[in-house]
């Protein structure tokens with residue numbers, strides 16, 4: 001039995017579909033099973049609740065051969081450490097009884113900025129706690145997701161621009177969540193691996209935000225530009241979007257660390273590159289979202 005946390009999310013939703021397509025037995029943890037994609041509910045076991053809670057993970061992880069572990073964003077957390085290691089405390093305790101764990105993590109370990117990278121620093125600390133349990137673990141370490149751009153579909157549609165704290169001219173890896181789900185599915189179905197390792201998932205190429213704007217313009221057939229915003233303005237936007245002060249600061253710290261090379265330390269190989277290009281993602285995912293405005 002393969003247990004999936006966050007089955008209604010970007011990665012989790014696509015992962016559940018990949019595993020069902022492969023004929024795997026799936027159990028999901030869902031706060032509201034009605035939010036599962038159409039056709040999923042009839043084909044999976046459901047444990048209702050949040051994977052933050054001990055009784056929920058104790059029930060869900062029982063006799064699991066593998067677990068997919070993803071910590072959701074917590075805008076109201078008192079600290080970024082509480083948002084990750086705090087959220088994961090019960091889940092990590094329950095992992096002792098499972099065969100293998102595949103988790104969602106981030107690039108940056110070993111870089112000079114890893115200790116001041118907000119969400120990423122907290123994610124890597126959570127990974128260390130999982131590894132310390134001795135459960136076989138694969139931490140999928142990712143750069144920023146292409147899918148983050150969807151949050152700016154309205155600005156792209158109405159202002160012909162998208163905004164962020166990232167440098168416009170720095171080539172960085174960028175990955176589609178569909179590819180992350182595919183890598184997770186492969187590892188969850190593979191019973192041969194042991195030990196604890198990071199698995200970088202880098203997307204197909206390094207790309208700048210200005211190049212992303214060019215591709216979006218080309219695909220939509222109208223000009224779209226990328227506008228870098230100052231760090232404090234970005235933090236103010238994150239606060240306006242409902243983040244507590246420590247979480248807004250953590251977003252800013254992560255963005256500044258990315259500008260200082262957080263995502264650039266892993267050497268690209270055929271094995272850690274994944275197929276979906278930013279252009280393909282724009283055609284298939286961004287365009288319908290922008291057309292919805």
Ligand SMILES: NC(=O)c1ccc[n+]([C@@H]2O[C@H](COP(=O)([O-])OP(=O)(O)OC[C@H]3O[C@@H](n4cnc5c(N)ncnc54)[C@H](OP(=O)(O)O)[C@@H]3O)[C@@H](O)[C@H]2O)c1
Pocket residue numbers: 005006007008009010011012030031032035049050051052070071072073104105106119123142143144145148177
């Ligand atoms: N975005 C990036 O660029 C990036 C890069 C590297 C790593 N990451 C990591 O990727 C993860 C986000 O992945 P994603 O985009 O697939 O997530 P997502 O689409 O935001 O999905 C979040 C999921 O968590 C569930 N959820 C929300 N609050 C919950 C709670 N309190 N208890 C239990 N479940 C809850 C949601 O389900 P319901 O609301 O239906 O319950 C949903 O299934 C984070 O861990 C982040 O640190 C992100």
